[in-house]
Structures are given as C-alpha cells and as structure tokens.
Amino acid sequence: MxxxxxxxxxxxxxxxxxxxxxxxxxxAFAKLQKSNPKRISISVIVCAKNEGENVAKYIPLLAEQEYPDYEIILIDDASSDNTLDIFEEFEKQYSNVRLVKVKNNEAFWGNKKYALTLGIKASKKDYLLFTDADCYPASKDWITTMSSQFTMQKTIVLGYGGYEKVANSFLNKIIRFETLLTAVQYFSWAKIGKPYMGIGRNLAYKKDEFFNVNGFISHIQVRSGDDDLFINQVATKKNTAICYSPDSFTFSEPKIKFKDWFTQKRRHVSTAQLYKPxxxxxxxxxxxxxxxxxxxxxxxxxxxxxxxxxxxxxxxxxxxxxxxxxxxxxxxxxxxxxxxxxxxxxxxxxxxxxxxxxxxxxxxxxxx
Structure with missing residues (x-):
C-alpha cells in the first residue's frame, strides 16, 4: 500500500x-504588457444596492478618469439606504453620469443581472467596462489601460481586481493570496486559449457580445454569475484578451471577519458548478x-x-x-x-x- x-x-x-x-x-513568465491607447467610446457601469458609503467615496474617482470619451452608468437596484440620493447628486454634478433607477420586480427580485441588463440597455457607448460599487481604480488611467487591449478581434478584456492590504492581518493575506491564485488561473487559461471566467470588479466587453447571446438569459435564474458565468458562456480564444498592467487594477476593501469572507467565497464557488465541462x-x-x-x-x-x-x-x-x-x-x-x-x-x-x-x-x- x-x-x-x-x-x-x-x-x-x-x-x-x-x-x-x-x-x-x-x-507568470509572460513579458510586461504594453498599452496601446485607443480612442473608443466607453460606458463604465456600476450597479449598487445599499452601498451609500462606498459610492460616496468611489464614484468621484471614476469621474476623474483621464479618458476623452466615456460615460458612467450608475444603477441603483432598489436601494433602501441613501444610495439613490447620492447617485442623483452625482448626476447633477457630472455631465457624463447617467442614472438608472431599478424598482423591485417580482419576477427578478434581488437579481443583480436584471439591474445590470437595464443599465447595459441604457448605455450609449459600444464598449462596456464594469466595476463594483465597493471598488476603485488604481489610477486615473484605468479606462485607458483596460480599453487599450481591445482590437477588432478581441472584444472581451479580463482585468485584475485586488484587495487593499491590512497590516498585521493573516486573514487579509489569505484573501489576497486566494485572489492572486484565482487571477493566475483565469489569466493563464485565457493566454492558452481556454478563457473560463472573469470578475465583475474589473471586466470589459463590447456591447455586441452581450446582445448576441441575449444577455444573461441562459442563466438568469442563477442569482450570481453576472461576471464569471457570462464570460464562461461567451469567451473564446479569438475574442478574449487579458490586461495586467498596474494602472488597470481595481481595489476593494477586504472582509475583516473570516465568517464574512467564507460566505462570500461560498457564493463564488457555487457558480463554478455551472461552468463548461x-x-x-x-x-x-x-x-x-x-x-x-x-x-x-x-x-x-x-x-x-x-x-x-x-x-x-x-x-x-x-x-x-x-x-x-x-x-x-x-x-x-x-x-x-x-x-x-x-x-x-x-x-x-x-x-x-x-x-x-x-x-x-x-x-x-x-x-x-
């Protein structure tokens, strides 16, 4: 034995x-990535539900991006806090901010995909760049760097969404290592030509990719997966690029309690059961x-x-x-x-x- x-x-x-x-x-051994800035129109899409504190801090950072042609689509998914009020103030303050108000729908109650679909339909640009309400870009060149990887063939760009460092926290190191390992996996398989997921904290694709498959309709009954399940469905060797230049990163505040992080990971893992064989x-x-x-x-x-x-x-x-x-x-x-x-x-x-x-x-x- x-x-x-x-x-x-x-x-x-x-x-x-x-x-x-x-x-x-x-x-791991790929060369440093070069950026070739494009002049394409971008819609930055942020969906929020009861994120008043976060959107007050992070939406101004999106509005300060140094990019010539972009709009910010703010989607309020029937928030019960002051998120909608803050969004309305941003819409008055910034000329390129547009607000989408989502009311509870009995058929799609609590379904982020429904809210995102309304936001995507409301967007006026041909290319979409997604981040979460609790995320912020690493630099003012986030849009420039992410959009630089688009070509006529590459209509999907997978980015990196990291977490802030917390001093003297072992949980924080676990969270950031797990995030690193996950990124290494989906970046590597994309480079091989077998892309299988992306993260909603930093993800971009051409709007046509969304409408060509009728959006999230094939997995609308699954509440999670607006990022990874969608990419698992539409990404191919020909249409997918990755972006890992530091200016393209986004960051989020990490969980500080193991229980909260464990719950978050349970949601992420549950969608993997629906990936391709x-x-x-x-x-x-x-x-x-x-x-x-x-x-x-x-x-x-x-x-x-x-x-x-x-x-x-x-x-x-x-x-x-x-x-x-x-x-x-x-x-x-x-x-x-x-x-x-x-x-x-x-x-x-x-x-x-x-x-x-x-x-x-x-x-x-x-x-x-």
Whole structure:
C-alpha cells in the first residue's frame, strides 16, 4: 500500500508540475504588457444596492478618469439606504453620469443581472467596462489601460481586481493570496486559449457580445454569475484578451471577519458548478491535486517510507510553485503574500474543502 501511495504521490507531483509550469507559466513568465491607447467610446457601469458609503467615496474617482470619451452608468437596484440620493447628486454634478433607477420586480427580485441588463440597455457607448460599487481604480488611467487591449478581434478584456492590504492581518493575506491564485488561473487559461471566467470588479466587453447571446438569459435564474458565468458562456480564444498592467487594477476593501469572507467565497464557488465541462474538470483536478499532495506527503512521512525521496519531491514541488506564483505576484503587486505561501496554501485548501461540503447542504446567500 505504501508503494502504491508513493506512486500516486509522484503522479500528483506531475499533475501539479503541469499546472504550475505549463499552464500558469503562460502568465507568470509572460513579458510586461504594453498599452496601446485607443480612442473608443466607453460606458463604465456600476450597479449598487445599499452601498451609500462606498459610492460616496468611489464614484468621484471614476469621474476623474483621464479618458476623452466615456460615460458612467450608475444603477441603483432598489436601494433602501441613501444610495439613490447620492447617485442623483452625482448626476447633477457630472455631465457624463447617467442614472438608472431599478424598482423591485417580482419576477427578478434581488437579481443583480436584471439591474445590470437595464443599465447595459441604457448605455450609449459600444464598449462596456464594469466595476463594483465597493471598488476603485488604481489610477486615473484605468479606462485607458483596460480599453487599450481591445482590437477588432478581441472584444472581451479580463482585468485584475485586488484587495487593499491590512497590516498585521493573516486573514487579509489569505484573501489576497486566494485572489492572486484565482487571477493566475483565469489569466493563464485565457493566454492558452481556454478563457473560463472573469470578475465583475474589473471586466470589459463590447456591447455586441452581450446582445448576441441575449444577455444573461441562459442563466438568469442563477442569482450570481453576472461576471464569471457570462464570460464562461461567451469567451473564446479569438475574442478574449487579458490586461495586467498596474494602472488597470481595481481595489476593494477586504472582509475583516473570516465568517464574512467564507460566505462570500461560498457564493463564488457555487457558480463554478455551472461552468463548461472542461472548465469544471480542470478546476477540480487542480484542487484535488493540491489536497492529495498534502495528504499523501503527510502519510508517507508519518510512516517514514522512502522519506528522502518524499522530502525531495516535496521540496521540488514547493520550489516550482514558489517560482511560478512569485513571478505572478510580482506582476500583480502581491509579493508580500508569498512570504507566507506554504501556511496560507494549507489553510486555503482546507477552507475550500469546508466550502464545498457546506454548499452541499445549504445554498449560499447572493445579491443583497
């Protein structure tokens, strides 16, 4: 049995090697990205529900973008706080701000996709750039940098949405490492030609892509997935580009309680069940290989079976993962989380297992 376990362990190492060096290496070792500014018309779309405090801080940053031709579509999704009042003031203050008021609809109550659809239909520009109400751009060149990746063929641009650093917070390092790893995955698969998701905190596409598939209609009954499920449906090798220049990043305030972050991740994980078969398989295989690496290495070392070989393989595995993720972290300005990499990875693997089990027995809560 121990010999079989060792062989299985070697197979797991080989699978991990393929992911980190062959797949993730496409992004990790890619050249620095150059921006070729375009002069295309952009609609920046922000959907908010009870986000009064956030929109008061962040919408002015969107209005200060240094871009010649853009509008800001502010969608109030039947907020019960002062979000609508703040939006109305912004509409008076900025000439390029347009407000979309969404009333509760019995058929689509609490469905963000319904609100976004109304906002997209109200937009007047050919290209759409999305961010969340609790996000802000890293620079005044956010629109310029994201839109620079559009071409005649590339009509979808996947961006990076990071989280603010919180000093002396281990949870914050976990959150930012998980965000880094997720970005490495969807950037890398996009570069290979198999894009499978994007994030609503920083995502752009041509309006035609939305109407060509009748918007969110194929998954309108799923409350989440306005970003990843939509991209999983429409993104292809030919039409998808990525943008990872620092000026293109957006940032959000991270959760400060583990329970809140756990709930957030439950929502994100639940939509992955609706991905295309290949995408579910590759994501599942990657996670299973991570889990088996930990379990099998502990079993073999506990029995001291071929411990020199096992330790050598463990060291080799950590070497190539550290290198790949280290280069990726450098591109996404998240280098500090790599100092805690082995510990964070272990915590994250078992947290994901907990999320998977929890989601089997109860449904996660979605849009506010």
């Amino acid at each position: 121990l010999l079989i376990t060792l062989y299985l362990f070697i197979v797991v190492i080989a699978v991990q090697l393929a992911y980190y060096l062959i797949v993730f290496g496409k992004f 290949f995408d579910k398989i590759q994501l599942g295989l990657f996670y299973v290989s991570q889990l088996l690496f930990l379990i099998l290495s502990l079993v073999l070392l506990a029995f001291q079976y071929q411990w020199i070989i096992v330790l050598s393989l463990v060291g080799f595995r950590y070497l190539f993962t550290w290198i790949t993720l280290g280069f990726s972290a450098g591109k996404l300005k998240e280098k500090d989380v790599m100092y805690w990499f082995p510990i964070i990875e272990i915590v994250l693997i078992f947290t994901q297992l907990n999320i998977f089990i929890t989601n089997l027995f109860s449904k996660p809560v979605h849009w506010k």
